[in-house]
Amino acid sequence: MRLILGSASPRRKELLAQIGIVPDLILPPDIDEEPRKAELPRPYAARLAREKAMAVEAGEGDLVLCADTTVALGRRILGKPSDAAEAAAFLALLGGRRHQVITAVAVRCGARIWARESVSAVKMKRLSDDEMNGYLASGEWQGKAGGYGIQGLAGAFLPWISGSYSGIMGLPLAETAALLASAGWPVWRQA
Template sequence: MKLILGSASPRRKDLLAQIGLVPDAILPPDIDEDPRRGELPRPYCARIAQEKAFAVPAGPEDVVLCADTTVALGRRILGKPASAAEAAKFLVLLGGRRHEVITSVAVRKGERLWTRDVVSVVKFKRLSDDELNFYLASNEWQGKAGGYGIQGLAGAFVTWMQGSFTGVVGLPVAETAQLLAAAGVPLWRQA
């Protein structure tokens, strides 16, 4: 049995290491992440995590771990911004209000699938022009859902949150440990 992390995200690798797990292989999936017309954030996020899990090549006894993180403002999905201008638009939308961060985790062994959606709520302060420009210049918005990373400079914008901090960063470690245990991955074993 091999543990395969199906993710190009360095955060997911680090969060897995936080619970003492080093994958035998890292095989990032390549799937179409465009939302379907009218698709709501949570079903979208769950669908993408599952599609990622089935897109990773693995043997019948191997365990594949994939996740997707989606920022949702009401029914609206804020994905990874394609440009600084789009990141600016997202950050202005997020300023002064609450939004949801959903991370869906999918663990697959052969045809069996274990899944979990972890929903957190994050509140941003209203951003001044200086804060916005400083943040955009940092480039920390790149490759992150909603155009920010709570674990970096944007942590200073977060006045309140409820849920799973590790979930917001990309892999909710408590729920992931449960799913992996269900799939038979040995956890809490002395080296």
């Protein structure tokens, strides 16, 4: 049995390594991440994680692990900003409020799928001009849902979270370990 991490995200590989899991193969999925009309954030994240898991080619008996992280402001989905202006707009929306970060995880073996979502609440301070400009100049907003990464400079903007730190970063480790174990992966035997 091989474990395939279906992800281009370096965070997901690092987080898996944190719990002693090294995938046999990394194959980034290529799917359309456009939300459907009126789609809500949690079902959207869950759908994307499953679609990613279906999109990654695997042999019989292989496990495919995929995830999707979505930042939600109420019913609104904030994806990965396409440029610095969009990142600035997202950070302005998030500042001074609480938002949710949903990471859906899907593990597939053949036609069977095991899936779970982790939902966290995050409070971001309202950013001053210096903070906003400094953060945008760092480039850390690139490739991150909502335009920030808790694990980097943006940690300075987040006084409070409730939920899963690893989930906010992109792969909730407790849920992921449980899903892999359900799917038959020897999570602890290899530790």
